[in-house]
Amino acid sequence: MSEFKQLPNNIGAYQPGPLPEAPRPMAPFPAQSAEYPTYMPLQAVTIGSELKQEGSERQAQLFKPITIRGVTWPNRMWVAPMCMYSSDDGKATDFHLVHHGSMALRGWGNLMIEATGVVPEGRISPQDMGIWSDEHIAPLKRVVDFVHAQGAKIGIQLAHAGRKASTNAPWVQRLATENGWKGGEVAPSSVGGWPENVTGPSAIPYDDANPDPREASVAYIQSIVEAFGAATERCKKIGFDYIEIHGAHGYWNHNFCDPLSNHRTDAYGGSFEKRTRMSLEVVAEVRRRWSGPLLYRISATDWLEYTGPEKLETPKGEEEWAYWGIEQTTLLAAKLRDAGVDLLDVSSGGNDGRGRIDVRPGYQVPYAEHVKKNVPGLLVGAVGLITDSEQAETILATGQADVVLFGREVLRGVDFPLDAAVKLGVAAAPAVQYERAWGRMLKHVPAVSAVPPVKPLDEQKEQ
Secondary structure, rough: OOOOOOOOOOOOOOOOOOOOOOOOOOOOOOOOOOOOOOOOOOOOOOOOOOOOOOOOOOHHHHHOOEEEEEEEEOOOOEEOOOOOOOEEEEEEHHHHHHHHHHHHHHOOOOOEEEEEOOOOHOOOOOOOOEOOOOOHHHHHHHHHHHHHHOOOOOOEEEOOOOOOOOOOOOOHHHHHHHOOOOOOOOOOOOHHOOHHEEEEOOOOOOOOOOOEEEEEOHHHHHHHHHHHHHHHHHHHHHHEEEEEEEEEOOHHHHHHHHOOOOOOOOOOOOHHHHHHHHHHHHHHHHHHOOOOOEEEEEOOOOOOOOHHHOOOOOOOOOOOOOOOHHHHHHHHHHHHHHHHHOOOEEEOOOOOOOOOOOOOOOOOOHHHHHHHHHHHOEEEEEEEEOHHHHHHHHHHHHHOOOEEEOOHHHHHHHEEEEEEHHHOEEOOOHHHHHHHHHHHOOOOOOOOOOOOOOOOHHHHHHH
């Protein structure tokens, strides 16, 4: 096995500066955002919100605002959580400021910080985000404050990677393999990994390329519930608009839910009720501390339907499930709703490598639609190969979901929301700094910057 070398890391921690005593003089009115500690132009209209056009009554579903527990998003094009593998010992860096800041300036209705470990060993890779320490508050707050200064909304996905922790970032894995690394996807201790401290519901690895997990003790399980609660308190200090709990893609909560990865015989394994207990305890702990919008990401299926039915018929009529699928997802969705989850972010897969994923445009949308139709009172988000604005508009217009989340499409084209407005024949507000680039879209809209005088900063902060 060749040597796996640690990459240099010269990233410094963010130290917030003092708030200015007074706004810089601006004419004809003070235009500094109260949400940011240094000068930042105030956006006259919420970026990405639909603008009324003269002679047009058309309204696109994608640009219809949505309000959850008093928080209003200007449109329904939401950025899905995506790991960027760019954190410094779990801390947000300038990369995250630029990454999320650019999206806030381009009209996305909602931003979400990637899967963020509530404990150090709960990260997917050594380069992933963390929120297990108060040291993580200031770097994240810098990102959140910038996003809020643009009038955008931002939340965070709280996570524990379970049996898929201590793995390599994609490009680290590629370079290591090219240099002769034979250790699979495991991040060794020499690069900051913790392969000896990977934990799951049972001592069952995801596959031969991933770490061998230890079975979690009940004491450790309870400590993780508490860690989600402590992370929630930090989220309040940072100022996030909402929280999402990660329960998908083969990580901690998903590990417990799936009978194939959970062979426990105690209170956290066996029946559907016991396997889903972990997720519900985490939700209860977060909701106990958090009064704002709460989301939960779920894998609707492990794509093992080709092996037979999800629910098995037993001679005595006892409950027995073969794998995790849409039937159990629907049952859990109702329990999550009753526990205080407002929106279910419906994804799929990630817990069993044998799954045959039917990859095609919008391949996960039917699962979101199924939950929406069968679990009243629960908002639903659709995600997965949604790459076109007309495709996304149809998903909302036909009632398949309440919001649409985009992943790689955001990375390919950060201007997607404004391009969508043009394609759908409506107008949406660009950032004031970028208005001149969208003149064609705005030619039938009253001047975006023509707003009444803005209240002084001290009055803004009191609102």
